[in-house]
Amino acid sequence: MELKYGSTSFTIDLPPEHLAGVIVPSLSPPVHPPHDIIARALDACQPAISRYKAGEKVVIVTSDITRYTGSEIYLPLLVERLNRQGVADRDIEILIALGIHRTQSEHEHQKILGSLYGRICVTDHDCDDSAGLALLGTTSNGIRVSINRKAVEADHLILTGTIGFHYFAGFGGGRKSVLPGIASRQACMASHFTVLNPGAGTGKNPLATTGNLEGNPVHQAMLEGCAMAAPDFILNTVLSPDKQIMAAFGGDWREAHEAGCRFYSERFAFPLPAKADLVIASCGGFPKDINLIQAHKSMEYASQSIRDGAVLILLAECRDGFGNGTFFNWFRHQHLDDFEAELREQYEINGQTAYSLLQKAQRFRVILVSSFPARQVQEMGMLPASSLDQALVLAAGFLPDDWRAYLMPEAGSVLPVGPA
Secondary structure (H helix, E strand, C coil): CEEEECCEEEECCCCCCCEEEECCCCCCCCCCCHHHHHHHHHHHHHHHHCCCCCCCCEEEEEECCCCCCCHHHHHHHHHHHHHHCCCCHHHEEEEEECCCCCCCCHHHHHHHHHHHCCCCEEEECCCCCHHHEEEEEECCCCCEEEEEHHHHHCCEEEEEEECCEECCCEECCHHHHCCCCCECHHHHHHHHHCCECCCCCCCECCCCCCCCCCCCHHHHHHHHHHHHHCCCEEEEEEECCCCCEEEEEEECCCHHHHHHHHHHHHHHEEECCCCEEEEEEECCCCCCCCCHHHHHHHHHHHHCCEEEEEEEEEECCCCCCCCCCCCHHHHHCCCHHHHHHHHHHCCCHHHHHHHHHHHHHHHCEEEEECCCCHHHHHHCCCEEECCHHHHHHHHHCCCCCCCCEEEECCHHHCEEECCC
């Protein structure tokens, strides 16, 4: 089997007595072409669109370039529906839900908008522009929700994006377009901070985890923030690992999102008969392994397939390094209690990811095949390797004679679920 790494790959052929299985999504090719899939989802949005009137202002929120959604396909079809209803191009604005990410280049705007580029106004959200934000209210756990003023002042607000697993919000898509997508920096940070239990030293909330919405405090904060913005409807895609549109969900921002999450979970969760001694996981190559923050998603999912103390080999080139300038600094904390205390004192989203990585590095034996210097890998609590062969030699020293292993060729796209 070929396991992708950056722009290349490694070959592995495990003996049958050691191979527990290959963990991949349970997918069938799309029955309909992408435009038809989007058109059907837009039919579910038509009751809301039919109430729009000429001269009314419409803001459409969509994701930035770091989260491919199929926007260059669905945005023109959505705008066409609005035009049919009498809404002119000049009264439509596309708002890029940056959260706390960087602004987009013109080329990136062009990729996001497709044929609409140069025709429809596009604006990047700025989480630090106080004049461009409007306070909507406060959530039940005290988060002051300020969002982009354009979204508040528009006659109609539409949310678009894609649905996938999120390692502590449960799923992406839906309500996430508002909080953190177009929210203030303070609200973004506060919504993510709910991943931690109240009270020093109490750690991460166990319900704030991949694929779970029930009782998830991060999801609940996002729901409350989105309800304050009162979007008319959502249009969310579901993508295959190779970024093809498999399905789309449109309509009520809660119900359509929940339906999309169920659809996604049924296809991208893999039932495990038993946990193994070893998992060998590829992020899926470039750009999925472009940096360590992105690669952490694959590490999180792969860790669900092995028992405590087992070995996790992660193939992640990380040609762009960590993905954030402050990420590595967090590993000055080698004890989780100290790390958590600092995170509570000075919360950063990247610090939360670093904390999650260190938790796994201390719970399992993580061997990282990457372009990082060995010293940096060791300082993050992992074992460095320059190739899959070297990683397997290292792993052999920790495995029992009758070891069993899973292979994950697209580890960021499938969630192993099964026995505790």
